[in-house]
Amino acid sequence: MDDIILETNGLTIVFGGHVAVDNVSVKIQRNQLKSIIGPNGAGKTTFFNMLSGQLKPTKGSVFFDGKDITSLSPAERTRLGIGRSFQITNVFPNLTCYENVRLAVQSQKGIRYNMFSHVRKFRDVNERAYQLLDMVFLVNKANEMAVNLTHGEKRKLEIAMLLALETEMLLLDEPTAGMSLEEVPMILDVIRNIRDQRNRTILLIEHKIDMVLDLSDNIMVLFHGQLLADGPPEEIIRNEQVQSAYLGGLYNDAS
Numbered sequence: 001m002d003d004i005i006l007e008t009n010g011l012t013i014v015f016g017g018h019v020a021v022d023n024v025s026v027k028i029q030r031n032q033l034k035s036i037i038g039p040n041g042a043g044k045t046t047f048f049n050m051l052s053g054q055l056k057p058t059k060g061s062v063f064f065d066g067k068d069i070t071s072l073s074p075a076e077r078t079r080l081g082i083g084r085s086f087q088i089t090n091v092f093p094n095l096t097c098y099e100n101v102r103l104a105v106q107s108q109k110g111i112r113y114n115m116f117s118h119v120r121k122f123r124d125v126n127e128r129a130y131q132l133l134d135m136v137f138l139v140n141k142a143n144e145m146a147v148n149l150t151h152g153e154k155r156k157l158e159i160a161m162l163l164a165l166e167t168e169m170l171l172l173d174e175p176t177a178g179m180s181l182e183e184v185p186m187i188l189d190v191i192r193n194i195r196d197q198r199n200r201t202i203l204l205i206e207h208k209i210d211m212v213l214d215l216s217d218n219i220m221v222l223f224h225g226q227l228l229a230d231g232p233p234e235e236i237i238r239n240e241q242v243q244s245a246y247l248g249g250l251y252n253d254a255s
């Protein structure tokens with residue numbers, strides 16, 4: 001049975017005369033992982049920005065849990081349950097991993113410093129911080145200062161801090177960007193781990209097509225701002241339009 005968490009209807013944005021996202025209507029199933037692929041400039045990040053509220057569409061609408069959120073601000077959308085990875089890129093370099101995640105958990109729970117005397121709350125925050133570090137395989141770095149982490153470990157820490165917001169939906173914009181080849185599998189494991197809990201919906205922009213095929217329940221393909229295809233990985237990989245427009249070239253020049 002369909003359980004749609006997010007839906008766009010004719011989502012369109014025009015910059016000057018350029019239609020960056022053109023009449024895109026998609027549905028995203030709850031607790032699934034959907035990826036957005038497409039060549040550079042296809043409109044992937046722009047589409048994301050209209051879901052998170054950073055950009056307002058020229059035309060069309062966005063529904064989250066059946067509610068029209070098209071006119072809501074990014075903060076209002078986060079409160080409703082849409083978390084975006086770059087919102088928490090403020091990792092404090094001179095705090096440990098644990099301290100960074102604990103701060104993110106506290107901010108979500110709205111616990112102020114003076115409430116720390118409340119031992120039970122402190123324990124809850126503490127426990128949750130460790131759970132989140134565990135989900136991103138960073139427990140062994142809990143007491144390491146963030147400044148000393150590799151780029152890949154920093155991205156894992158950011159994901160833990162995003163998870164701390166407890167949003168039902170996660171928007172991940174190229175989590176492997178800037179990562180060394182050896183670091184990519186660990187991010188893949190982190191995302192797979194989150195997906196397998198099946199209590200969050202993940203929308204992922206990613207250029208590494210093998211990773212996308214491995215992780216995704218569904219893939220949408222953008223090309224010149226338009227939705228070229230939308231379906232399960234097996235269907236996308238066999239789609240001739242996708243192959244000629246995108247995948248052939250991508251396999252040759254990516255990752």
Ligand SMILES: Nc1ncnc2c1ncn2[C@@H]1O[C@H](COP(=O)(O)OP(=O)(O)OP(=O)(O)O)[C@@H](O)[C@H]1O
Nearest residue numbers: 015016018020038039040041042043044045046047
């Ligand atoms: N604020 C803006 N003003 C004007 N044009 C923009 C703006 N943001 C994006 N564009 C244009 O919209 C198009 C889509 O860009 P977008 O960044 O969404 O593509 P993308 O698929 O995410 O690309 P990449 O894979 O390179 O990140 C591009 O032609 C880009 O130049």
